[in-house]
Amino acid sequence: MDQPSSFEDQLSALLPRLRRFACALSRDPGDADDLTQATIERALKSREQWQTGTRLDSWCYRIMRNLWIDTARSRSRKDAREVPEEEGLNVGEDPRDAMEAAVDLKRIMEAMTRLPDEQREVVALILVEGFGYREVSEMLGIPIGTVSSRLVRGRTALLAMVGEQ
């Protein structure tokens, strides 16, 4: 396995995944990139706190999630104002023959925005980011049973929302 040489290289390699998680958390593309930038800055500033040999990705996700919940108050005001616009997302070229897929994409993202924060973060970390229950329990500082029950509620609600149309 080729190990990236520097902390910055490893952080750079994580950027695409961090942006993806930021999008799941923040529901708004502009906010997501702001959140990603704040996470990078915090990670660089705290780099000596990261223990070599432990997972940098879990550590960065944790920083991002904490930054996110600490700004909960100003965020909820903004959320109430408008429905997020997927059009602003920088997702690269949108192939024209993928109309149907695009509709599904839009529907599921919209459903995600309607989940309560504590369910959305668990759904994103496990079903999108691919972490295990134990890892998420450690990352969020909650018991594994809580991870499991939030995940059940979140994915059940998502399925109901996606299926309702």
Added chain:
Amino acid sequence: MTDDEKFFAWLDGELEPKEASEMEARVAANPQLQRLAEQHRALGAQLRGAFDPIAAAPVPERLRSAVRRPANVVDFAAAKRARSMPSLPQWAAMAATLVLGVLLGTQVPQQGPAPVQIQGGKLYAASALNTALNTELASAPTGDVRIGLTFRDQAGEICRSFTGSAGSGLACRESSRWLLKGLFAAPEGEGSNYRMAAGMDPNLAALVESTMSGDPFDAAQEKAARNRQWQ
């Protein structure tokens, strides 16, 4: 684990082999469960289909450059801090000496259980101090221990500074407990009135400054953090 949770844990590959094969047999015998499993597998695929393009897209320049830009400054600050701050074991020893002198010493009549516990060479808040750290808000003080600042440290844990009648200190979360990072005795013969007039102990202020990452919490953030059990 409820049956629901077990079903999904199986779907996510989180069950031990024995439980997994039991669940597999149950699902195989139950068309309803089979359908549910299919629906949720499809849901997972759909979620990844929606979010993966974000990870596949080019990262905006401002984020790529954010990784590079402040590196030298940060290195410098980190190096400086490493030089000027005592190492952790030293802190623990200093704190232990102080806490035993200040909080358990003869000058403070000891009533009730000790406010600290020593475990594995570390000091943790206990009894009244623990309760104050868990429940008190700087914006609405009610007890003898007053909370000063609440903030996150560089590892993302919540820390709170506090002042009691005999001294002040800083505690940070560690696995659902409050680990004491520093304790500073009030100068001999100087009561809490003097301390409040004089503001934060300069040693504590220095410790807070070197520990804090970002800004201290405002009243609403402090309250929200308490509601989340200081996670």
